[in-house]
Amino acid sequence: MARGFASTGDLAEKTVSFTEIGPGIYGFTAEGDPNTAVVVGDDSCLVMDAQATPAMARQVIARVAEVTDKPIKYVVLSHYHAVRVLGASAFAGASVVASAETYRLIAERGKEDWDSEYGRFPRLFRDASSIPGLTWPSLAFAGSLSLYLGRREVTLMSLGAGHTSGDIVAWVPDAEIMLTGDLVEYHSACYCGDAKLRQWPSTLNRILDFDPKAIVPGRGDALVGKGQVSEAVAMTRDFVSTLYGTAELAVARGRSLKDTFAACRETMDPKFSSFAIYEHCQPFNVSRAYDEASGIDDPIIWTAERDREMWAKLQD
Template identity: 45%
Template structure:
C-alpha cells in the first residue's frame, strides 16, 4: 500500500477565495474548502467572525473587506479555540475579542499543543507563522448568549452556545432579521468534518436540532460554500448529521464485536468514502475523527489533547498501517 502524505501536509496549492455579500453589510469569504470567515457591519463598527491562522493571512482578508467598508473592528468573534481559527487575531485590532467561557479554558489547557498540531497538519494555512505573536486570548467570554446591537434598522447580532459539538465551547453568530447564520465548524457544506475534539452524540442530536430550529435562510459553515435558501441550509445540516451518525454507527459496531481501532477506521472509511471521499480534508480528518469516536464510546468524556507526536502516531496506525 502506498504511503499517504501526512494530513494536509501535501496540500500546498493556492485556493481561490470568494468574497460574497449575503445581505446589506454582511460578508463571507470562502476558499474552496479552506476555513471560512465573515464580517457584519453595524452603524459605526464591524463585527468580524473568525481570525484565520496568522496575522498575515488575516490582513489579506481585511484588505478585501476594506474594499467594502472602512469601519473599525469593534468585535472579533471566535467560534472555538482551534489554531487555524484564532491565531491571526492580532491583525484585527479589535476592541473586544469574544468567545465562549469554555473556549478560554481550552486555550489555557491545550492551546499551545493545538497550535503545534495544526501547524504540522496544515502548514499552507500558516502563512508567515513567525507573524503570530502568541496564543490568542479572548477578552470577553459568556456561557449562554450575548446580543450585540448593530444600530439603525440592522437589528441584533446574537452570539449563542447551542450545545457541545465540534468542541466543548462552540458558538454561532445569528442575524435573526436577515436570517443569516455563521455556524463555525458545527456545520459544513460539502466539506468533511473534523471531529477530533468533538462530542459526537450531543452534536448529532441536540446541538444540530438547536441549529435547525433557528430556521436560517443562509448559512456559512466552517468550510465549504455558503448555503443559500432553506433547502441548501437543511441539506448542509443533514450532511453534517449523517457524517456523525455513520461514524457513531460504524465505530460502535466494531467496538461491540471486540474489534480494533484500525478495523473501526477501515469500516468507517468504507461507509463514508462514496459520499464524502472527494470532499475537502476527508482523508486528513478521518483518522483523528475515528480515534475520538472510539474514545468517546469507550467512556473518555473529554477529548485527549492532540499533540504533534500523537497526530503522527494515529496517522501511521490508521492511514499507513
C-alpha cells in the same frame, strides 16, 4: 505505500470568494479552507473567526475595506482551534469574544493544538512567524451574549457541543442569518478530532429551530436559501452520525482502532471521499469516535507527537 502525513503535501492555493449573503453580511470562503464571516452594522463591523495568522487575517481586513470604512469592533471566535484564532492580533483595537468554555480550552490545550495543527497543515499558516502567541479572549461568556454594531444586534449563543465543547454560533436577527462556525460544513469533511459526537446532532437541531435564510458554514460555500441551509445541515448530520454509528458498532464488537478505521472507511468512503479534507480528517475522526464510543467523554489532547504516532498506526 503509506500516505504522506495529514496535509503536509497540500500546497495548492485556493481561490478566495467574498460573498454577500444578506444585507451587510458576507462569507469569506476559499474552496474548503477555513471560512470567516463578516457582519457590517450601522457604525462598526463584526468578524467571526480570525484565520490562522495575522498575515492571512489581513486578507479578510482588505476585503472588508472594499465594502465599508466602518471599523471592525469585534472578533468572535466560534471555537478554539488554531486555524480559527491565531490571526486575531491583526484586528487592532477589536475586542476578542468567545465562550467561557473556549477560553478554558485555550488554557488547557491551546499551545498543543497550535503545534499539532501547524504540523498537520502548514499551508494554512502562511507567514507563521507573524503569530505573536496564543489568542486570549478579552470577553468570555456563558449561554448567550448580544453585541451591537450601532442598532444592529448580533446574538452569540452556545447551542450545544459538537465540533468542540465550546462551540458558539452568531445569529443576526434582522436578516435571519446564522454564522455557524464548524458546527456545519458544506461539501467538506467535518473535523471530529475534538468533537462531542453524540451531542452534535442535537446541536444541529437547535440551529434548524432558527430556520435561517442563509448561513456561513465553517468550510465550503456561503449558502443562501433555506434549501441549501437544510442540505448543509443534513450533510453534516449524515457525516457525524455515520462516523459515530460505525465506530460504536465496531467498539461493541471488540474491534481494534485499526479495524474500526477500516470499517469506517468502508462505510464512509463511498459517500464522503470527494469532500474537502476528507483524507486529512479521517484518522483523527475515527480515533475520537473510537474513544467516545469506548467511554472517553473528554477528547484526549492532540500533540504533534500523538498525531504522527496515530497516523503511522492506521496506515496500511
